[in-house]
Amino acid sequence: MTGRRAMCHGDWGSPPVPPIAGEILAHGPMSLTAADGTVFAAYRAIPSRPVGKSVIILPDVRGLHPFYEQLAERCAQAGFASVVIDQYGRTAGNSVREVDFDWRQHLPSVRPEHVDADAAAAARFLRGLTADPVFTIGFCFGGGHSWRLAASDLGLAGAIGLYGLPHLVGNMAKGPAAPLLLLLAGQDDETPAEEFVELAVRLRSAGREYELLVYENAPHSFFDRASTGCDEICADAWSRILSFIQRHGG
Numbered sequence: 016m017t018g019r020r021a022m023c024h025g026d027w028g029s030p031p032v033p034p035i036a037g038e039i040l041a042h043g044p045m046s047l048t049a050a051d052g053t054v055f056a057a058y059r060a061i062p063s064r065p066v067g068k069s070v071i072i073l074p075d076v077r078g079l080h081p082f083y084e085q086l087a088e089r090c091a092q093a094g095f096a097s098v099v100i101d102q103y104g105r106t107a108g109n110s111v112r113e114v115d116f117d118w119r120q121h122l123p124s125v126r127p128e129h130v131d132a133d134a135a136a137a138a139r140f141l142r143g144l145t146a147d148p149v150f151t152i153g154f155c156f157g158g159g160h161s162w163r164l165a166a167s168d169l170g171l172a173g174a175i176g177l178y179g180l181p182h183l184v185g186n187m188a189k190g191p192a193a194p195l196l197l198l199l200a201g202q203d204d205e206t207p208a209e210e211f212v213e214l215a216v217r218l219r220s221a222g223r224e225y226e227l228l229v230y231e232n233a234p235h236s237f238f239d240r241a242s243t244g245c246d247e248i249c250a251d252a253w254s255r256i257l258s259f260i261q262r263h264g265g
Contacts, residue, residue, distance in 0.1 A: 039062060041061045044084075
């Protein structure tokens, strides 16, 4: 995976606020250690009033960008204990990602097993706080991996992806899998619509439980307060994410 675009969200992008925004108990950067010994950067946000669900956030190609740190805080405002993970710990260390971070030289080295190990470390952290069910939410590069992790051994309650990359999902026909939510952009200039159609066919053939919604007029990276004309789409996306987590969170 070399990446088709420079980035998903601009340097000044900001995730939309959830419909009900509560207080945050604690938030800030941290380091996690994967089973292979890799120490990687992460960011956690803990709600003051948890609703009994936890979230692992998988970012786009830029890794632990401030957009996703803010998103972890948004998720905490919605009541979810949240951790966003950086996928470049094995080649870029766990230092703070500056705006000019050259993710292109690191992305080709990221393997699915690396994402698995890092997500597992995040799940361990969250389950050390609470026994709440764990969900993944990913965007573009992270969205494809989020859907793929539905069939992993993480024991997820559900996997959510926004404008994810279908070719990262892999074979969903083996073993159990958590329900999936796919929120897609009808005007996605990065991923041809045919790839999403093919992914849906694969999911149906594998007997997977999934929900798929295409926002016909939305561009790639629509889940951003900086996306012009996407306020209603962002509000609807939040509504569907919250409903999905509520229904599958036990």
